[in-house]
Amino acid sequence: MEDRSLSREPSPGFSAAACAGSNIAFVKYWGVRKEPPGAGMPLNPSISMTLREAVTTTRVTFRPDSLPERDTLVLNERPGPPEALARVTRVLDEVRRRASLRAPARVMSSNNFPTSTGVASSASGFAALALAAAAAAGLPCAPQDLVDLALMGSGSACRSLYGGYVLWDASFGQEPEANPVRQIAAEDDWPLVDLVAVVSREAKKVPSSQGHLLAWTSPFLEARLSQARTAARIVEKAILDRDFETLCQAMEAEALSMHAVMMTSKPALLYWLPETVAVMQKVRSLREQGGVPCAFTIDAGPNVHVIALPEAAPEVRREIEALPGVEEVLFCTTGGGPRLLEADGPCD
Structure with a gap:
């Protein structure tokens, strides 16, 4: 006989809506652990800025009688692809386990930014979910x-759980009880702008999930990991000091070292186009030459x-808009953390 004290069913229409911003990493992770503890977790820390204008809004409704x-x-008013639904269900299964719920859910999610433009919808999507x-x-x-729930959907989603500037510590998995994510500075502490130069809208032939495993085949991986750990300390201090010049140097060098690993993996991953180099x-x-305070990351x-x-x-x-081959330039600023919505309106 079933022990109903271990599970409860919500009333029909038991739902909530939330919105969350995407993020851009100033220090990125590339490569994940292949073995426990921490299998699938990044090999180095990462630091990102949460984006105000690139937002996902998601409503979850548990429906026991559906x-x-x-x-x-x-997803964006269309049935979500099977692989996306599988990731969503993985998160929902953990929610149901923690809450002792027995009910399927309907998830309706939409982005206010175009797809395939270099803005990671998985970060905002799974933070909102x-x-x-x-x-x-x-x-x-x-x-x-x-944090644990967001990580079940997307690694970068855990950084979108906080506003402003966020550090994800790569020690997660070794000490599960420790919170691996923390805010370095709030969004109002140092306003910056992220201009996304869109030079292609084609989907990647090799997704990041495969690329992370290929990183182990690069002869430059160990050097890159050492450099990324140092870069994380430099970038964190630059954010706290509002030192844009130091941020520029560290952020660009870090992005280039990550792509060096990609280009020397087996098989090699070359994501750049001629227009990419032109923007850089x-x-x-x-x-x-002009003294304009700006820097790139990719x-x-x-x-x-x-x-x-x-x-x-x-x-x-x-x-940037004047460069040949640049299709669009998206404008984003430093944003806050996710929030619950009282109605189905947009996340302003």
């Missing part, structure tokens, strides 16, 4: 309570994030 008796996902699902199930919703060269020219793809001081952003944007 048919079919499985989770459903609507973790908060909305926890709230709908009546679980604690403080950022530190949501323009940014360096603006800074070194994720696993061809699009370039140009970080600038707010007063320089209009000039930088004009210069």
Whole structure:
């Protein structure tokens, strides 16, 4: 006979909605642990800035009387692909286990930014999902309570649980009781602008999940990890000191070292296009010859994030938009952490 004290069913329509911003990493991780403890966790710390204008809004509704008796996902007003639904269900299963719930969920999620533009929707998406699902199930919703849930969907999502500037410590998995994510500075402490130069909208042929494992085949991985750990300390201090010049040097060198690992893995990963290099060269020219405070960083793809001081952003944007092959320049600023919504309105 079933012990009903171990499970409870929410009333129909038991739901919550949340929104969360994406983030851009100033110090990135590339390569993950292959064996326990901490299998799948990054080999080095990472530091990111949460973005205000690139937001995912997600509603989670547990429906015990719904048919079919499985989770459903609507993503940008279309049925979510099977691989995305599988990741969402992994998060929801953990929520159900913690809350002793027995009910499928309907998840409706939308981004206010275009896809395949170099802005990571998985970070904002799973941060919003973790908060909305926890709230709908009546679980604690403080950022530190949501880290494990967000990580089940996307590594970078745990950084989007906080606003401003965020450090993810790579020691996670070795000491599970320790919170691996912390805020370095709030969004108002040092406003910066992220100008995303979109040079391609094509999906990556090799997803990051595969690339992380290929990192082990690069002869430069160990040197890169040492450099990234040092860069994390330098970048954290630069953020606290509002030292843009130091941030520029460390951020660009760190991104280039990560791509060196990609280019020397087996098989080699070359995400750059000629337009990628053109944007990088323009940014360096603006800074070194024109004294314009701006610097680049590049994720696993061809699009370039140009970080600038707010007063320089209009000039930088004009210069980047004028380059041949740049399809669009997205404008993002430093944003806050995720929040619950009282209604289905947008996350302003």
